[in-house]
Amino acid sequence: MNENYDFKNIERNCQSNWQKTDLFSSKKDLNKKKYYVLSMFPYPSGKLHMGHVRNYTIGDVISRFKRLNGFNVMQPMGWDAFGLPAENAAIQNQTLPDEWTFGNISSMKSQLNSLGLSLDWGREIATCDPSYYKWxxxxxxxxxxxxxxxxxxxxxxxxxxxxxxxxxxxxxxxxxxxxxxxxxxxxxxxxxxxITDYAEELDKELENLNNWPSQVTLMQKNWIGKSFGFKVDFQQKEFEKISVFTTRLDTIFGVTFLALAPDHPISKKLSFENEDIQNFIDSIKKTGVSTADQAKAEKKGIFTGLHASNPINNELIPIWISNYVLMAYGEGAIMAVPAHDERDYEFANKYSILIRKVIESNNECSPEKGILINSDRFNSLSSDDAIDQIGLELSKNNLAEKQTKYRLRDxxxxxxxxxxxxxxxxxxxxxxxxxxxxxxxxxxxxxxxxxxxxxxxxxxxxxxxxxxxxxxxxxxxxxxxxxxxFVESSWYFARYTCPDENKQMLNDEVNYWLPVDQYIGGIEHAILHLLYARFFTKLLRDIGLIKISEPFDNLLTQGMVLKDGSKMSKSKGNTVDPGDLIEKYGADTARLFIMFAAPAEQSLEWSDQGIEGSYRFLKKIYTQIYKFNDLLKQQNIKNLSEEPSQNEEFTYQLNKTIEKVTDDIDRRQSFNTAIASLMEFVNYISSINSEKNISDVYFGYKKLLIMLSPFVPHFCEYVFKALTNEDIKEENWPKVDKQALQRKKQTVVIQVNGKVRENIEIDTDTPQSIIEEKAFACEKVLRFINNKNEVKKIIFIKNKILNIVI
RNA sequence: GCCGGGAUGGCGGAACUGGUAGACGCACGGGAUUCAAAAUCCCGCGCUGGCGACAGCGUGCGAGUUCGAUUCUCGCUCCCGGCACCA
CATH class of the missing domain: 2.170.220 (Methionyl-trna Synthetase; domain 2)
Incomplete structure (x- = not known):
């Protein structure tokens, strides 16, 4: 073992050994439980950025953790290689899109390898390869x-x-x-x-995705936007009728205008005859195509001069054309109720259209349901009852039809x-x-x-x-x-199971490996990519190529890497090059820091200084083990048998750490706190005398290195070998000894009115009466109690708290 | 605009089921070591007052529920992500 931590040599040697032995290639093995770890594949932009480092380190930590726990792990990698930037680069740099892309792939591949990722490159895919897009x-x-x-x-x-x-x-x-x-x-x-053919299933099966972040399933649910309502026909002289879709039939007496989308067929017809309407529609066409642009645009409209009759009472209602009505949703026409819809309200105010309240409320505009007023025979009904009854009445006359609608578009x-x-x-x-x-x-x-x-x-x-x-x-x-x-990225996870299959799209391997057990990627993909991948899985199933319905069992959506509060980008000039970090500190330090700096699902604020701390942590362990190794040599100690320690505090600390780190990585996916626990444990080992506790310290380090190895694999492999002369790859993840976690003493907090006044160290499970006695003997407690008679009640939580309420 | 998320010391964050707010790390201050520096090691470190013991305040803002709220409820502010042709 070298005296100084020479990360360059250690990482180079490890990586070349892994490559030589093809250590991470994966094969079907029915003796082990399979575990498929997938990080979203990168667009080959040419340079790895910190977001990639974060994404792939998370995937690698999970892969390595699962391998140590006896799983047959597959972790593939590939390239989302088609796309706009290749064309832009071709124009700017006078290259060709394919040359640019393949050049980037090869440089990014070596960057990925320099991170020490345990990837199975035998399954590499590039979506721009004809052998991929053929299928x-x-x-x-x-x-x-x-x-x-x-x-x-x-x-x-x-x-x-x-x-x-x-x-x-x-x-x-x-x-x-x-x-x-x-x-x-x-x-x-x-x-x-x-995709709308699958809207119902895509919506319904969100319920089964228990291991997805609820924010993602919620966003998808809202995106699919299933709603129940009625298609209602408003009779119209010139065009026979205008159909609208509404989820709020209870407000039909409050309808004071109809609004058509600018690209509604009737709008189009009118525009041929009326120049003002033509000009209005043309002006709308100047706003962007995106929904965000349209929603942000000022609400504008034009009166068509036409009227339609309200099917519930035959009232004549003006028909407008407006930019806030979207042709893509519902019927491309709405019944507007300004008193109970904020957009309608804004529009009605702008164009001085009548506002008529039909639900009880103190506000001028309230979108909430309630009790009906100004609604003739339906007055005093609740909104939900009114929807049923009005719906029934109109349906009988063929003026309305109950419908389930989805916001999702094809x-x-x-x-x-x-x-x-x-x-x-x-x-x-x-x-x-x-x-x-x-x-x-x-x-x-x-x-x-x-x-x-x-x-x-x-x-x-x-x-x-x-x-x-x-x-x-x-x-x-x-x-x-x-x-x-997005089409390519909707099925790549399946193709990884049989990338070389040239007779068919997928073969039976897919049924062994799928579903992906752990999928990891940026939160920005929460809707589109993940929805399309779910859709494709159902298509593949219905064509008979796979058996599952949902592609990703567990999902981890990582936050963005920020610097100075915003997303790292070239235009802002706030990028950090992972290559520079690896050069300066090594991949292990970079991996450790990015996992430690913030919880995986939250955005991570980059800090140049913070990484020093992670480097220092590794150097500290290195030096300590180096010195300890010296001690073993001096005392000529060779065989240390793995006997339970007599040191109660040591076994407690060790097992507490094992329990915490295992739970943090596996269940909570809280990698930052797992590392914090490992740091605490290192601090603890440093505090004990290694000469007097040789065996404890030895086994402490041994377990520590195993637990640390998913994060800093090269470092642990090298140091473990130096310490034990064994290969860390042969080891298993340590198990918790639950017995060792039982403590004899506990700290019980004494509060007065919920404020901490004293701590008492006392035997575990001491009953309330004895703790009360002790509490009332404490000077610090009595200071806040003038008279014992003022005590109103006492709240006691065993081994935790005694709260005296006065 | 709509949907989703976030806000805790000087900074990144911890507190998992409502129970000691600030684990772990960074930065900073003091000390040891050194000719000196770097590295390393030890100590301190939310704010205010106090020599101190200690007390008061404190988790974006305003209310509420509770013996007890960073955690639950309601109302706001600001920041971030997505909005269907960036990937």
């Missing part, structure tokens, strides 16, 4: 044939100068990021996955970009829209020699576009759009 195209075809994919037009951001579709991210303050042109809304045909997957998985559709003038034949898969992305700025998002290669129709054999044209990159 995505195959799957697309199966879904298409099952009718789970359809085409419809939808709105995109259009940059009129660059003549290209923009992602929401590329629209800054309503302008294209490159051209600076005012962005327009444009309708184009796109393919959609029918998933549009067409992207007008180059660097993505080609959609395997062929447009034939003869046969229409047909799938590419399965034998022709994969539909390869056309190679480019030079990345074309003018047409960055459209494939112009004639050799790609021109093809033969698989049905009739005549000339046809290939679909030019690619798929949303």
């Amino acid at each position: 995505e195209q195959w799957f697309f075809i199966q879904l298409f044939k099952k009718g789970l994919i359809y085409k419809k037009t939808s709105i995109v951001n259009w940059d009129p100068i660059d003549q290209t579709v923009l992602a929401n991210e590329q629209v800054i303050d309503g302008r294209g990021w490159r051209s600076g042109a005012l962005v327009e809304q444009k309708e184009i045909p796109q393919y959609f996955f029918k 998933w549009g997957i067409s992207r007008q970009r180059y660097w993505g998985c080609p959609i395997p559709i062929i447009h034939c003038t003869n046969c229409g829209e047909v799938c590419e034949s399965e034998t022709n898969l994969p539909v390869l992305l056309p190679k480019k020699n030079k990345f074309d700025f003018e047409n960055q998002s459209i494939k112009t290669e004639e050799s790609f576009i021109n093809c033969k129709c698989p049905e009739c054999g005549r000339s046809a044209r290939r679909e030019k759009d690619t798929m949303d990159t």
